[in-house]
Amino acid sequence: MNFGRAPCIISRTFRLLGNAQLVSGSTWGRFPSTSVIMARRTGKIRGYSDFCRERNRLRVLLDMDMVLADFEEHFLTKYRETYPDAPYVKAEDRDGFWLRDQYEKISPNLKDKVQSIYEAEFFFRDLPEIPGAIEAAQEINKMEDVDVFICTSPLVQYKYCVKEKFEWVEQHLGMEWVEKLIITRDKTMVQGHVLIDDKPKIKGKVICCLSIPSWKHVVFTACHNRRTNIHGRRRLDNWTDGSWRNLLEDIRKHI
Ligand SMILES: [Mg+2]
Numbered sequence: 001m002n003f004g005r006a007p008c009i010i011s012r013t014f015r016l017l018g019n020a021q022l023v024s025g026s027t028w029g030r031f032p033s034t035s036v037i038m039a040r041r042t043g044k045i046r047g048y049s050d051f052c053r054e055r056n057r058l059r060v061l062l063d064m065d066m067v068l069a070d071f072e073e074h075f076l077t078k079y080r081e082t083y084p085d086a087p088y089v090k091a092e093d094r095d096g097f098w099l100r101d102q103y104e105k106i107s108p109n110l111k112d113k114v115q116s117i118y119e120a121e122f123f124f125r126d127l128p129e130i131p132g133a134i135e136a137a138q139e140i141n142k143m144e145d146v147d148v149f150i151c152t153s154p155l156v157q158y159k160y161c162v163k164e165k166f167e168w169v170e171q172h173l174g175m176e177w178v179e180k181l182i183i184t185r186d187k188t189m190v191q192g193h194v195l196i197d198d199k200p201k202i203k204g205k206v207i208c209c210l211s212i213p214s215w216k217h218v219v220f221t222a223c224h225n226r227r228t229n230i231h232g233r234r235r236l237d238n239w240t241d242g243s244w245r246n247l248l249e250d251i252r253k254h255i
Contacts, residue, residue: 057145058252061190061215062137063197064152066222069127069168075099078117086113094223097199119157124164132239134172151182151190188213194251198222200230216251
């Protein structure tokens with residue numbers, strides 16, 4: 001997944017940030033809005049209790065590629081179909097987040113072949129689901145006092161990728177989830193309590209400024225990160241054994 005390092009292409013982040021004042025972001029959630037302060041002063045308890053309830057809502061951010069959608073499996077299928085005589089890396093031999101880098105070590109001319117696969121039209125639209133991901137996402141969406149969003153980074157070569165991410169979400173989760181899709185090159189700018197993401201190191205403006213993102217990063221296990229040192233962060237290995245429920249409950253205790 002060679003997404004490069006260009007600045008943000010498209011970001012719906014600020015719409016989300018605009019709503020965040022009454023939602024329990026780790027920083028902003030401590031500061032009630034003017035209407036809430038007025039509700040306290042005028043004795044309109046309903047506004048204040050609404051604020052308390054909103055403060056305690058758990059905001060979950062789900063990455064898309066390799067958390068909901070199986071980028072690696074689809075890549076390998078398409079790559080082998082397109083370049084049947086070229087060397088390839090089996091899933092069990094994947095090591096390191098950047099697919100392009102691992103292929104380039106085999107032969108420098110493989111880099112362009114790799115990119116040609118995931119930059120092609122329909123690649124992102126046709127990604128298969130990670131087992132259990134859609135069912136888990138739908139269940140999280142129905143949980144009490146939980147808000148869930150998809151937080152995904154597009155390719156720099158965004159011609160097909162961005163549009164097809166919307167299409168994938170609509171097709172697999174429904175139109176309601178299109179409203180929950182945050183496409184940004186900098187996930188550190190997004191407010192949340194937990195980000196479930198397969199990328200072991202998530203960089204961005206917030207981290208560069210020696211601050212920390214609002215969310216805790218849970219590393220979703222994928223073929224490329226099984227051997228990666230994740231420096232004490234928690235892992236979520238799959239969506240199928242139900243362990244994600246305990247994980248979210250643990251995180252909720254600390255918001
Ligand atoms: Mg990912």
